[in-house]
Amino acid sequence: MDTKIKKQAEFLRDTKFVNDVHLGKLTRLLRMTGFDTVYRNDLEDDEIIRIAVEEQRIILTRDLGILKNKKVQKGYFLRSQQPKEQLREVILRFQLQNNMKFLSRCIICNGTIEKTDKSSVESCLKPGTQKHFNDFFRCKDCGKVYWEGSHFNKMMMFFQNLENELERS
Numbered sequence: 001m002d003t004k005i006k007k008q009a010e011f012l013r014d015t016k017f018v019n020d021v022h023l024g025k026l027t028r029l030l031r032m033t034g035f036d037t038v039y040r041n042d043l044e045d046d047e048i049i050r051i052a053v054e055e056q057r058i059i060l061t062r063d064l065g066i067l068k069n070k071k072v073q074k075g076y077f078l079r080s081q082q083p084k085e086q087l088r089e090v091i092l093r094f095q096l097q098n099n100m101k102f103l104s105r106c107i108i109c110n111g112t113i114e115k116t117d118k119s120s121v122e123s124c125l126k127p128g129t130q131k132h133f134n135d136f137f138r139c140k141d142c143g144k145v146y147w148e149g150s151h152f153n154k155m156m157m158f159f160q161n162l163e164n165e166l167e168r169s
């Protein structure tokens with residue numbers, strides 16, 4: 001494999017993002033899809049650029065100004081203003097169709113989540129949840145608990161549609 005292609009392949013295997021302050025909804029969708037995404041709504045442009053350079057992250061933004069900065073190596077200007085459409089754009093642009101890993105990353109803090117025993121999360125659940133659900137996941141960083149409830153089902157439906165759509169495009 002020639003070096004350029006190899007470099008590109010390495011890069012894609014470990015695609016990480018830092019989002020500008022207006023992309024809170026896209027951030028949640030990217031994390032739901034399993035992509036490592038740094039986001040804070042109080043980050044200044046130069047902090048975003050510093051994080052991107054230090055951690056080799058791609059800057060996602062709807063602000064061309066930040067992408068014109070000479071220090072920026074990798075950035076992408078989102079065409080759409082609609083979060084779900086933006087997610088689709090990012091996946092297609094960086095060819096991430098095969099890298100999606102649902103329920104692997106916390107939508108709140110970007111930490112990784114793992115399957116956990118019901119007994120270990122019981123104390124943080126409401127009685128209704130305790131009774132009706134059996135599969136639980138917990139964020140290793142912030143401790144947020146996820147379970148296969150109605151929200152989960154909605155999310156899975158969204159991903160199913162997304163996968164079907166991507167197959168067609």
Ligand SMILES: [Zn+2]
Nearest residue numbers: 106109139142
């Ligand atoms: Zn978390």
